[in-house]
Amino acid sequence: MDDLLTDFVAETREMLEASTSEIIAWEANPSDSSRLDAIFRFVHTVKGNCGFFEFPRLAALSHAAEDALADVRAGRRRPDSAMVSAVLAIIDRIVEMIDAIEQSGACPDGDDSALIAALGRENDPGIESDEAEPIGEAPSPELTEEPTHAAHPGDQPTPVQRTIRLPVDLLDRVMSGVSDMVLARNDLAHRLSQAGNQPTIDGPFERLTSILSDVRDAITRMRMQRIETLFASLPRLVRDLSSELGKQVMINLEGGDVELDREMIEVVRDPLTHIIRNAIDHGIEQPQDRLAAGKREIALITIAARQSGNTISIVVSDDGRGLDEEKIAAKAIATGLIDEAERATMPSDKLLNLIFEPGFSTAETVSNISGRGVGLDVVRRNLENVGGSIKVRSIPGEATLFKLQIPLTLSIIAGLTVELAGQRFAIPQSYVEEIVQSNAKALDFTLMGETALVTFRDRRVPCLSLNEVLGLPPSEIEAGERTMVLLRLASGDLFALAVDRIHTHGDLVVKPLAPTVMKSGVYAGSTLLDDGQPVLLLDIANIAAQYELFAEARTRAFEPQLDDYASRKAPAQRAMLFTDWTGRTCAIRLELVRRIETAPASAVDRTGSAPRAVIEGVILPLVGLPDGPLPADKLRLLRLSDGACELLYAVREVDDAIELAEALKAVPDDPLVEAVTLVDGKTVSLLDAHELFARHGEPPVTPVKPRCRLPDGEWAQTILGPLVRSAGYEIIGQDEGDSETLAIWFEDQFEVAAELDIAIEGPVIRLRDHPDAPASSETIYRYDRESLLKALECAQADALLARTANQNRKEASQ
Amino acid sequence: MTALLVMIQIAGRRCALNANDVKSVIELGTVTPVPRAPRFIAGITALRSQALTVIECRRSLGFDEIIWATDHRAVVIAIDGHSYALMVDAIEDITTAQSEPEPVPGGFGPEWSRAATGMVETTIGPALLIDLRALIQGPFAGPTSLSVAA
Numbered sequence: 012m013d014d015l016l017t018d019f020v021a022e023t024r025e026m027l028e029a030s031t032s033e034i035i036a037w038e039a040n041p042s043d044s045s046r047l048d049a050i051f052r053f054v055h056t057v058k059g060n061c062g063f064f065e066f067p068r069l070a071a072l073s074h075a076a077e078d079a080l081a082d083v084r085a086g087r088r089r090p091d092s093a094m095v096s097a098v099l100a101i102i103d104r105i106v107e108m109i110d111a112i113e114q115s116g117a118c119p120d121g122d123d124s125a126l127i128a129a130l131g132r133e134n135d136p137g138i139e140s141d142e143a144e145p146i147g148e149a150p151s152p153e154l155t156e157e158p159t160h161a162a163h164p165g166d167q168p169t170p171v172q173r174t175i176r177l178p179v180d181l182l183d184r185v186m187s188g189v190s191d192m193v194l195a196r197n198d199l200a201h202r203l204s205q206a207g208n209q210p211t212i213d214g215p216f217e218r219l220t221s222i223l224s225d226v227r228d229a230i231t232r233m234r235m236q237r238i239e240t241l242f243a244s245l246p247r248l249v250r251d252l253s254s255e256l257g258k259q260v261m262i263n264l265e266g267g268d269v270e271l272d273r274e275m276i277e278v279v280r281d282p283l284t285h286i287i288r289n290a291i292d293h294g295i296e297q298p299q300d301r302l303a304a305g306k307r308e309i310a311l312i313t314i315a316a317r318q319s320g321n322t323i324s325i326v327v328s329d330d331g332r333g334l335d336e337e338k339i340a341a342k343a344i345a346t347g348l349i350d351e352a353e354r355a356t357m358p359s360d361k362l363l364n365l366i367f368e369p370g371f372s373t374a375e376t377v378s379n380i381s382g383r384g385v386g387l388d389v390v391r392r393n394l395e396n397v398g399g400s401i402k403v404r405s406i407p408g409e410a411t412l413f414k415l416q417i418p419l420t421l422s423i424i425a426g427l428t429v430e431l432a433g434q435r436f437a438i439p440q441s442y443v444e445e446i447v448q449s450n451a452k453a454l455d456f457t458l459m460g461e462t463a464l465v466t467f468r469d470r471r472v473p474c475l476s477l478n479e480v481l482g483l484p485p486s487e488i489e490a491g492e493r494t495m496v497l498l499r500l501a502s503g504d505l506f507a508l509a510v511d512r513i514h515t516h517g518d519l520v521v522k523p524l525a526p527t528v529m530k531s532g533v534y535a536g537s538t539l540l541d542d543g544q545p546v547l548l549l550d551i552a553n554i555a556a557q558y559e560l561f562a563e564a565r566t567r568a569f570e571p572q573l574d575d576y577a578s579r580k581a582p583a584q585r586a587m588l589f590t591d592w593t594g595r596t597c598a599i600r601l602e603l604v605r606r607i608e609t610a611p612a613s614a615v616d617r618t619g620s621a622p623r624a625v626i627e628g629v630i631l632p633l634v635g636l637p638d639g640p641l642p643a644d645k646l647r648l649l650r651l652s653d654g655a656c657e658l659l660y661a662v663r664e665v666d667d668a669i670e671l672a673e674a675l676k677a678v679p680d681d682p683l684v685e686a687v688t689l690v691d692g693k694t695v696s697l698l699d700a701h702e703l704f705a706r707h708g709e710p711p712v713t714p715v716k717p718r719c720r721l722p723d724g725e726w727a728q729t730i731l732g733p734l735v736r737s738a739g740y741e742i743i744g745q746d747e748g749d750s751e752t753l754a755i756w757f758e759d760q761f762e763v764a765a766e767l768d769i770a771i772e773g774p775v776i777r778l779r780d781h782p783d784a785p786a787s788s789e790t791i792y793r794y795d796r797e798s799l800l801k802a803l804e805c806a807q808a809d810a811l812l813a814r815t816a817n818q819n820r821k822e823a824s825q
Numbered sequence: 826m827t828a829l830l831v832m833i834q835i836a837g838r839r840c841a842l843n844a845n846d847v848k849s850v851i852e853l854g855t856v857t858p859v860p861r862a863p864r865f866i867a868g869i870t871a872l873r874s875q876a877l878t879v880i881e882c883r884r885s886l887g888f889d890e891i892i893w894a895t896d897h898r899a900v901v902i903a904i905d906g907h908s909y910a911l912m913v914d915a916i917e918d919i920t921t922a923q924s925e926p927e928p929v930p931g932g933f934g935p936e937w938s939r940a941a942t943g944m945v946e947t948t949i950g951p952a953l954l955i956d957l958r959a960l961i962q963g964p965f966a967g968p969t970s971l972s973v974a975a
Binding site (some may be wrong): 194483526527531533534537538543544683 | 840860861905
């Protein structure tokens with residue numbers, strides 16, 4: 012292929028990239044002629060360039076599009092969605108042909124008459140369909156008068172920067188050449204300083220240094236690209252997908268000016284596209300479903316890029332139906348990722364993130380949009396390969412949010428060099444919280460077993476020795492005298508790394524290490540110091556994980572690995588230790604203990620067949636009380652829950668949470684005791700939760716809150732309402748509630764109601780307008796806060812008593 | 826076959842590397858050790874602005890005793906985008922192959938079988954053609970398919 016043709020292909024591609032977003036913007040607002048200009052320029056250039064080559068198809072297509080667009084620009088025609096689609100289809104066809112031309116050097120054969128005919132449709136009233144309704148505003152009069160873009164100086168599309176195309180290889184060569192130059196300069200600097208001051212050389216050398224650092228900056232920037240270049244293709248993607256699926260989706264892009272390493276942009280492109288496809292295909296509902304759910308017909312996908320430190324986060328959120336936890340759980344169980352027991356205890360965020368596990372996909376039908384066999388597991392793996400991560404959050408029925416985190420660049424990071432046994436190592440600056448030149452007193456260096464601890468800002472922080480991490484002999488410097496680098500992990504956990512001394516910090520150009528070296532798991536790459544000496548970059552996150560300094564890693568150690576069924580250990584069993592009223596030391600499995608409550612003796616009701624107590628307005632069965640009078644004014648109660656039923660267990664003293672490490676010995680003769688075991692050499696009875704709940708468990712009596720009806724009017728809503736609510740009531744509408752619901756009336760309205768013989772059910776509080784009341788009045792002055800609260804409290808107590816009595820009656824009758 | 830070969834000695838045996846795989850031969854400067862890396866990795870060294878992984882070829886083949894001298898030069902190769910410097914006994918010459926690599930009846934011995942593609946005749950005598958991938962994977966990697974065939 013000759014050079015002219017190569018240039019043609021490249022130029023066409025470049026212009027297309029620049030005009031894609033303009034096309035979408037134009038569709039959203041057809042009257043915006045400045046948008047039109049970029050597209051017009053594109054087809055016009057293609058048409059013009061075709062003249063140099065024998066590409067009749069290209070010429071015909073671009074000519075047709077140009078004509079149609081010229082009509083719009085001149086105001087002779089109003090753009091509609093059918094026309095926009097037709098123009099887009101033509102541009103697509105042009106791209107296809109350009110691809111073919113690039114490969115074979117010749118234009119493929121084919122028929123474009125249908126596409127060209129589609130452009131003319133609006134002119135033919137006979138086939139005008141609903142779809143061809145004009146969208147947006149009709150062109151304004153001044154637009155007709157000012158057909159050229161020169162008339163809109165204030166509203167120009169962003170000017171396209173003059174660019175040239177370079178192979179990335181060449182870029183890399185230039186970059187490594189500059190790095191070599193820096194090394195040579197450093198070498199020279201070293202020699203010059205050895206030779207002493209030489210003013211005739213020092214001046215030019217200084218200049219060389221500053222020029223070199225400028226060039227280095229520029230080269231670094233050459234590798235950086237605005238994330239806009241990635242965003243530019245997304246509106247088109249969203250438009251095509253949504254119209255294919257009959258959905259209406261708007262896309263909102265934020266943070267396009269964030270800069271990212273060129274290669275990183277390529278790494279992110281596929282995951283991002285994948286997530287957007289998923290969102291439109293599965294997340295976003297059909298327009299009618301959205302309307303039915305009370306949402307806007309047009310769904311919104313927001314993509315926001317943010318830079319923080321040396322990571323970039325990209326958040327993709329949609330306001331679709333959210334992720335279906337139950338479906339995910341069912342699928343995960345069906346595919347064997349988790350089992351029922353794990354499902355029951357799994358927190359929902361963890362459950363949601365199962366969608367990134369290999370072999371997972373909830374789509375029941377494989378659609379051609381997102382079911383391509385490439386799952387989210389590949390997305391996660393690709394991101395993790397470059398040191399990134401992905402998480403998902405979801406609000407059912409409202410939104411799904413994917414958060415991608417990626418390092419700013421593959422190659423340059425700010426780093427700290429430390430020295431150990433004469434050798435230097437680098438630590439990414441982003442982890443470094445603080446450097447402490449330690450002496451034993453300031454850091455309170457202590458050994459707990461084999462684990463060293465230091466005290467930093469009143470916190471005990473685990474301390475690793477870099478010698479130990481790297482398997483080197485212990486340092487000659489006394490443990491308490493070494494320099495501590497305090498490192499904060501992404502999870503927020505802090506740990507200290509003891510090194511011999513700190514060297515320097517600065518930007519490090521990180522190069523990957525050979526796979527055999529990476530396998531050791533403690534290095535993230537290598538870099539060259541200014542003197543040309545290679546230095547290893549420590550992989551802090553991995554080191555922390557190896558020593559289980561991570562909160563996440565710690566919990567993971569307790570939990571079975573998802574992919575490791577065979578070798579997994581039973582999770583540690585934990586229990587709450589307490590002394591009951593007979594003086595026996597008992598334990599109950601920790602999972603059952605919902606809370607430890609302290610309740611006044613007055614909350615306990617022993618009038619019925621079984622004792623009960625009221626906690627926070629809920630009546631619960633109470634066990635474990637000694638016979639006879641209540642032993643104390645205040646009772647310690649364990650509130651136990653099996654998920655549905657609850658009960659209270661009265662205890663004399665709560666001891667501690669323990670691990671059931673020793674063997675459990677079954678006790679056949681006491682049904683309430685599951686087993687006895689040893690804790691610190693003493694026997695402890697482990698209560699049988701099954702028997703306990705079978706005998707005494709009850710669902711907590713609802714409603715939790717007493718309800719109250721307020722009178723109409725603003726005063727009642729804004730001034731009375733909050734007071735009633737703070738007294739523990741739930742406020743309900745006039746037509747809700749039952750005969751037990753408390754109602755607040757204004758005295759005058761109450762009297763009117765009484766006059767009209769309207770039956771007033773349930774307890775009533777009557778409010779009067781004047782502070783002075785006639786004698787024996789049952790009304791309360793409406794600003795008499797104290798009396799009002801007292802009345803509310805009495806009504807609440809009455810209601811509870813009535814309910815307890817009801818329940819006891821019911822039990823007695825059974 | 827008239828392929829160019831770089832003739833080297835590893836553990837006292839004459840070996841050949843395909844010259845197309847060899848980027849250059851360098852004077853080995855300071856080697857920075859890499860703690861916790863496998864023993865056959867001597868460390869990393871700088872070649873201009875690049876970091877090379879230095880492979881101790883004798884150890885990589887599984888020979889532990891160091892009874893041979895080591896050349897002060899190293900052979901630089903690149904595999905999968907990573908560059909390596911190979912520490913060998915001696916770098917001898919560049920010559921042309923006079924035969925296809927062939928197996929030898931009875932094999933080459935366990936250490937060699939894993940890393941050798943076969944025997945080639947050269948102008949300065951027979952030599953073992955070395956599989957570079959096996960060399961950089963070290964002695965504990967499984968046999969490559971080529972050496973199984975050999």
